[in-house]
Amino acid sequence: MMNGFAQDLQYALRMMRLNPAFAAVAVLALALGIGANTAIFSVVNAVMLRPLPYPDAGLLFAIVRQYPGGITPAVSANNVIYWRENLKSFEAVSAFDVLGAGANLGGAEPERVKSVRVTPEFFRVFGVAPALGRGFTQAEAQPNGPRVAVISDGLWKRRFGAGRGILDSKIILNGEPWTVVGVMPIGFMLLPEADVLTPLGLRLSATDRANMYVMAGRLRPGVTQEQAQADSLRVLQQYRREYPQIADETRNLRMAPIPMQQLWFGNLRPAVLMLAGAVALVLLIACANLANLLLARAAARNREMAVRTALGAGRLRLVRQLLTESVLLSLIGGAAGLVLGRWAIRALMRISPAEFPATAQVTIDARVLLFTLAVAIATGVLFGLAPALQAGRFGIAESLKESGRGTSGGIRGSRLRAALVATEVALSLVLLVGAMLLIRSFFLRQQVQPGFDPRNVLTLQMSLSGAKYQTTAGVAEFARQIVRRIEALPGVEFAAMVTNLPMEQGPDLPFDVEGRRERVDGRDTGGAQYRVITPNFFRAMSIPLRNGRFFEERDSGTSEPVVIINEALARAYFRGVNPIGERITIGRIMGPPFTDPPRQIVGIAGDVCEFALDRRAPPTVYVPSTQVPDALTALAGRILPSSWVVRTRVPPLGLAQAVRREVLAIDAQQPISNVRPLEQVVSRSMAGHRFNTVLLAVFSALALVLSIVGIYGVMSYTVTQRTHEIGIRMALGATRGDAVGLVVKHALIVTAIGTGIGLACSFGLTRLISGMLYGVSHADPPSFALVTLVLTLSALAASYIPARRASRVDPANSLRYE
Numbered sequence: 001m002m003n004g005f006a007q008d009l010q011y012a013l014r015m016m017r018l019n020p021a022f023a024a025v026a027v028l029a030l031a032l033g034i035g036a037n038t039a040i041f042s043v044v045n046a047v048m049l050r051p052l053p054y055p056d057a058g059l060l061f062a063i064v065r066q067y068p069g070g071i072t073p074a075v076s077a078n079n080v081i082y083w084r085e086n087l088k089s090f091e092a093v094s095a096f097d098v099l100g101a102g103a104n105l106g107g108a109e110p111e112r113v114k115s116v117r118v119t120p121e122f123f124r125v126f127g128v129a130p131a132l133g134r135g136f137t138q139a140e141a142q143p144n145g146p147r148v149a150v151i152s153d154g155l156w157k158r159r160f161g162a163g164r165g166i167l168d169s170k171i172i173l174n175g176e177p178w179t180v181v182g183v184m185p186i187g188f189m190l191l192p193e194a195d196v197l198t199p200l201g202l203r204l205s206a207t208d209r210a211n212m213y214v215m216a217g218r219l220r221p222g223v224t225q226e227q228a229q230a231d232s233l234r235v236l237q238q239y240r241r242e243y244p245q246i247a248d249e250t251r252n253l254r255m256a257p258i259p260m261q262q263l264w265f266g267n268l269r270p271a272v273l274m275l276a277g278a279v280a281l282v283l284l285i286a287c288a289n290l291a292n293l294l295l296a297r298a299a300a301r302n303r304e305m306a307v308r309t310a311l312g313a314g315r316l317r318l319v320r321q322l323l324t325e326s327v328l329l330s331l332i333g334g335a336a337g338l339v340l341g342r343w344a345i346r347a348l349m350r351i352s353p354a355e356f357p358a359t360a361q362v363t364i365d366a367r368v369l370l371f372t373l374a375v376a377i378a379t380g381v382l383f384g385l386a387p388a389l390q391a392g393r394f395g396i397a398e399s400l401k402e403s404g405r406g407t408s409g410g411i412r413g414s415r416l417r418a419a420l421v422a423t424e425v426a427l428s429l430v431l432l433v434g435a436m437l438l439i440r441s442f443f444l445r446q447q448v449q450p451g452f453d454p455r456n457v458l459t460l461q462m463s464l465s466g467a468k469y470q471t472t473a474g475v476a477e478f479a480r481q482i483v484r485r486i487e488a489l490p491g492v493e494f495a496a497m498v499t500n501l502p503m504e505q506g507p508d509l510p511f512d513v514e515g516r517r518e519r520v521d522g523r524d525t526g527g528a529q530y531r532v533i534t535p536n537f538f539r540a541m542s543i544p545l546r547n548g549r550f551f552e553e554r555d556s557g558t559s560e561p562v563v564i565i566n567e568a569l570a571r572a573y574f575r576g577v578n579p580i581g582e583r584i585t586i587g588r589i590m591g592p593p594f595t596d597p598p599r600q601i602v603g604i605a606g607d608v609c610e611f612a613l614d615r616r617a618p619p620t621v622y623v624p625s626t627q628v629p630d631a632l633t634a635l636a637g638r639i640l641p642s643s644w645v646v647r648t649r650v651p652p653l654g655l656a657q658a659v660r661r662e663v664l665a666i667d668a669q670q671p672i673s674n675v676r677p678l679e680q681v682v683s684r685s686m687a688g689h690r691f692n693t694v695l696l697a698v699f700s701a702l703a704l705v706l707s708i709v710g711i712y713g714v715m716s717y718t719v720t721q722r723t724h725e726i727g728i729r730m731a732l733g734a735t736r737g738d739a740v741g742l743v744v745k746h747a748l749i750v751t752a753i754g755t756g757i758g759l760a761c762s763f764g765l766t767r768l769i770s771g772m773l774y775g776v777s778h779a780d781p782p783s784f785a786l787v788t789l790v791l792t793l794s795a796l797a798a799s800y801i802p803a804r805r806a807s808r809v810d811p812a813n814s815l816r817y818e
Contacts, residue, residue: 012325022297023329026290030333030379032702033283035340038364038372040279042345044272045371046362047265053187053361055127059219062263063093063232065211066254073263074098074211075255077202080119082239083215083255089231090217094121095200098214099505100192102463102641104671105159106172112463112673113155114193115173117200117638125218126190130182132156133167141201149173150182150197173198174466175669191264209246210594212639216260228257271692274769278434278699281427283375285706287383288420288427292710294326294387295417296717319388326384327377334376338364341372351694353687386416417714418750424710425754425795426761428703429787433762435700436783437773438693441614444775445689450502450682451608451617453542457678458652459501460644460659462670465637472557472633475642476626478666479534482644485662487536491650496537497625499530499636501643501678502608503685506531507636511621513573514583514598526573528565528619529610530586532628532636538605540647541678548580548603555624562624563599567607569619579604586621593631599623612685614774645678652677692772707791708798715747715802726806736807743806747799748792755788 016023051057063083064071075095084093096118103115123135130150140148149171160166170177173196184197200213219228232255240246258266345362469475479497486495500506509530535551537543546567555562563584570579583598607617628636636642648655656675663672719726726739766778776783 009324009328011321012328015325016329019297022293026293026329027333027336029286029290029706030330030376031336031340033279033286034330034334034337034372034375034379035344036279036337036699036702037276037283037375038337038341038368039344039348040272040275041371042341042362042364042368043348044276045365045367047268047272048261049367050361050365052261052264053189056218057261058259059221060126060260061090061217061219061225061228061257062260063215063217063255063257064263066256067252071256071258072211073214075213075215076209076211077213078204078209078243079211079255080213080215081202081204083217083232083235084121086235086238087217087228087231089220089223089228091220092121092124093215093217094119094125095202095213095215096122096190097192097200097639098212099639100194101465101637101639102461102673103173103196103198103465104175104463104669105196106175106669107159110669110671111159112461112641112671113195115196115198116190116192116194117198119200119202122197122216125216127218128185128188131185132164133180133182135182136199141199143201143203145199145201147173147176147178148181148199149178150184151180152184152188152195153186155195156183172669174463175468176466210635212635214263217257219257225257225259232257270769270771271688274434274692274772275695275699277768278431278696281431282699282703282706283379284382285424285427285703285710287379288424289706289710289713290326290329290383291386292417292420292713294322294384295420296713297387322388323381323384326388327380330376330380330383334372334379337376338369338372341368348695351691353691386420414718417717418746421707421710421714421750422754422757424703424707425751425791426758428700428707429755429758429791430762430765431696431700431703432787432790433758433783434766434769435693435696436787437766437769437776437778437780438689438696440776440780440783441772441774442686442689442693445613445686448609448613450613451543451606452502452678454678454682456648456650456652457540458646458648458655458659459674459676459678459681460646460656460672461641461674462644462663462672463637464642465634468667469637470634471630472626472628475633475637476557479625481666482663483534483536485665486646486659489655489658489662491648491655493647493649494536494540495644495646496534496540497532498534498537498643498645499532500640501645501681502610503612503681504643506610507640508618509587509621511584511586512588514585526569526584526619528569528621531620531622532625533622534625537622537645540645541608542647543608544606546604546606547578548601550603551622551624555626557626559627561597561599561627562602564603564605564622565601566605566617566620566622568617569621570604572619584621586623587629587632594629594635596623596627596629599627613682614689641673644672689772704790704794708794711747711751711795711798712802714750715743715799716805718746719743719802719806739806740803743803744796744799747795751792751795755791759784759788 052060054060062073063075063079064073065075065079077095080093080095087093097116100114100116102112105111105113118136120136120138120141123129129135131153133150135150136148140146151166151171156162156166166180166183169180171180172178178198202213219225236253236255342364345364349362464475464478469478483495483497486492507530508527511526511528513526533551535553535555538545538550548564551562551564563586565579565584573579574582579601580603582601584601585598586596587594605620605622608620609615610618610620646652646655646659653675660672660675663670726734726742729742730736730739762784763779770778
């Protein structure tokens with residue numbers, strides 16, 4: 001058996017040397033198809049299959065708030081403490097910040113670094129101890145505990161030269177000394193990313209229900225997710241009994257444990273699966289093309305097969321030989337595809353959207369290698385099986401007779417080739433329809449007006465935390481000086497501070513309308529995006545005023561509390577009522593330190609796309625930076641960087657250095673970061689849609705080219721096969737136009753069959769991407785019509801050259817040849 005296989009392999013190599021052009025075309029097509037599959041599977045492996053880079057990562061769960069409309073990872077300190085103390089199914093429960101505000105690392109060159117607060121159980125939950133030093137103690141997590149920090153390996157090497165003397169040394173964070181007690185291992189990653197970890201202390205409070213933390217737990221060995229879910233439900237019911245004042249607010253709430261991998265990568269799953277399906281279809285189209293090539297080649301080798309059969313070779317032996325040749329081609333193509341796949345992975349990561357987590361390490365590991373090998377072997381069998389079974393199907397006498405005539409194959413072979421091309425057309429149509437729907441959605445999103453003018457606006461971020469920024473007065477004075485100095489720069493129109501930029505994650509807070517508690521969307525309390533701003537924010541962003549007035553300098557900490565709402569909030573909570581003059585109270589359920597006094601509504605601003613261009617503007621409240629409770633100012637500084645917008649009359653990046661100088665002139669230890677034009681912020685919010693659209697369009701274009709090549713190949717083969725027939729027709733009076741029509745008609749029939757099958761499949765399959773569409777239906781008629789037209793025209797173009805060749809057949813020569 002082994003000797004027979006060695007002979008088959010040796011013969012396959014000889015045939016490749018004898019047909020280098022055919023082998024090169026086959027290997028190139030396979031390399032493209034297998035390489036694309038390898039690259040996309042590497043992404044699938046990173047976000048769906050490979051465990052997170054922590055010990056026993058399968059036991060790592062996030063405990064999230066679950067509502068009928070979805071889940072949110074943000075939980076309150078009360079949730080963390082109560083679940084940590086009462087859950088039986090988890091061996092440890094920890095918490096860390098939902099967002100990382102960042103910290104200012106002092107020194108000769110101050111730098112803003114990413115920082116996250118974690119509870120002492122964090123290291124046990126994630127199963128990772130510092131490579132140097134230790135983690136945090138419970139005493140260090142107390143409100144007035146020692147200021148200690150654990151830094152990342154990257155920061156240790158970059159700023160401190162990887163010196164082991166870093167332990168117990170002091171670093172300056174936000175203007176205060178912190179003692180470094182540990183250095184994390186190489187490659188440790190967290191979402192949100194962190195250069196510095198500091199202790200997070202939590203206290204149980206019946207009045208504090210602000211949701212600011214991620215709750216993570218390590219499941220006890222042997223406990224299932226279903227058991228943990230039941231345990232969490234038990235704790236929730238117990239929580240409601242002990243705190244009846246929140247029972248109504250949590251009536252639709254469930255606290256659900258979900259795998260941490262699902263929390264971090266779950267939003268990528270639909271797009272990744274879509275791209276995986278797309279490259280699989282491209283590979284199937286390539287297989288159909290190669291099967292057609294091998295069918296033509298096998299038909300030309302009928303005489304060879306007949307001779308081998310006459311010499312005693314059985315049909316199984318011939319099939320094995322041809323399959324060996326196709327699998328060998330596929331393995332070589334797979335090896336080339338692996339090289340292309342490595343290059344494609346690097347290209348994918350360079351253009352990957354911002355939301356693609358750094359913890360997803362997309363590499364070629366053992367699982368990817370096995371996948372590529374399996375795909376290569378399966379592909380070789382798939383495209384080689386039909387030609388192998390076709391070989392030797394004719395009798396010896398028939399094969400020798402056909403060979404002598406110079407024909408190749410027969411009716412059965414022609415039908416099989418036409419069926420393969422129809423399959424290519426159907427698969428291409430599915431891909432093209434999907435790409436067209438995403439392209440239309442992408443352009444419709446781009447046409448959405450965001451509610452502000454992003455042109456000529458510079459944005460930047462700062463971390464306003466530490467002793468000097470613990471009070472509203474301190475932050476307001478700093479903001480006032482910065483705004484005054486920046487607006488004095490030549491080329492600057494307006495400058496302002498805001499909690500966060502549109503399209504980027506920000507806080508939301510509950511509010512009550514004074515004098516009434518009407519139910520809105522099934523709730524007694526309203527909720528709105530919460531933005532703290534300085535007076536010129538609306539002018540800097542070119543957000544229109546619909547009613548009332550903007551904030552002014554007179555809106556100080558000693559004046560009447562005021563608020564501006566957006567149109568979405570006015571529509572939702574003040575139907576038929578003019579909101580100007582009404583009062584709302586913000587932050588009631590966060591506890592007394594965070595609760596505002598009642599604020600008078602003095603203005604209604606235009607709606608802004610706070611989340612994304614394809615999502616409606618949410619209800620939003622704007623509060624003057626001078627009137628925020630001190631506790632809320634300090635909290636915001638710990639969990640969020642402050643953002644700044646500068647409207648200019650010149651290209652905005654040209655003023656970046658001047659703005660930096662003005663900031664350092666006020667606070668020499670205050671670095672700025674994320675300096676970007678606002679247009680880039682808006683564009684970045686579209687990065688995920690752009691990434692999916694571009695890749696699917698590329699794969700669809702490749703599929704279309706392969707289909708055109710397939711149609712051309714079959715039509716060329718048809719002309720060669722029917723040379724005798726065409727010659728007779730023309731000898732009997734058929735015109736050149738009749739000969740062209742014969743070939744084009746065949747091409748259109750095959751295309752029509754494939755198009756019909758593809759349309760039927762597309763109506764069902766496009767439902768799978770309906771969640772990625774905006775402004776178009778998954779059964780959008782213009783998209784289906786345009787793709788059908790493109791495929792029909794492509795079929796006509798592909799059949800043109802073979803049709804011209806058919807029209808030039810000389811009847812005398814064809815009859816003499818035959």
